[in-house]
Amino acid sequence: MVVFPNAKINIGLNIVEKRQDGFHNIESCFYPVGWSDALEILPxxxxxxxxxxxxxxxxxxxxxxxxxxxxxxxxxxxxxVNIYLLKSVPIGAGLGGGSSDAAFTIKALNGLFGLKISLEKQLDYARRLGSDCAFFIENKPVYCFEKGDLFEEISLTLAGKWIVLVNPELHISTAEAYAGIEPLKPETDLRDTLKKPMESWKDVVKNDFEKSLFPKYPVLKEIKESLYNKGAKYAAMSGSGSTLFGIFDEETDLSGIFNQHKVWQGYLK
Structure with missing residues (x-):
């Protein structure tokens, strides 16, 4: 069996409070994108x-x-089984690549051997492996909260929009990213904001990690500004970095702009 574990982006990422277990509660919209690994599982x-x-x-x-x-x-x-993973999605890039690989392993084993594991049980297994693993079980846009492993339906659809992902091949660990964070509950509800036109997101749909990571890694801010300069309707960093994304109304030629970085682009579903 061959499957293709895809990446995700965060549209908005609010770090709202530190938990007693050492983790943080967050609010974000997870959205699947087509940048994928290849995973083969054979008896x-x-x-x-x-x-x-x-x-x-x-x-x-x-x-x-x-x-x-x-x-x-x-x-x-x-x-x-023999598991063979062809890794394409960058590591430590805020795209959930490793979490996706794990979730797709659960789904593939369930299908390959007819284990008949319920959806809720698959979600439970995925949550044991990592905070955002569970997202990739259903692999559809959701509003996520608490550790990023509880989900709520969201009506947001970006189907037909063109997305460009730019990774400067910086590995930013989760610990490094959170070291500069001061948790704060946002003034506006992300779910309400995402119902508004994308053109209005720029100054209100924020990734809290940008505030501390942009001064430390100026290239991240430069990439974001370049995406807006090329006509992105919305641009931001995904997760705890270091990938930036820009969403465009239509396919956009960015050849020559990000030659020194790793780039993936395609249509959203």
Missing amino acids: ADIFSFQSDGINIPGDPATNLCAKAYYMLAADYEFKP
């Missing part, structure tokens, strides 16, 4: 995990795909 005699493409630091045995496999194998009987 085997013994379990193995291999990856290619972008180098994934750390012990392969601790990769989220492997953790997803062992978690399900502890509760269900099925054959060992």
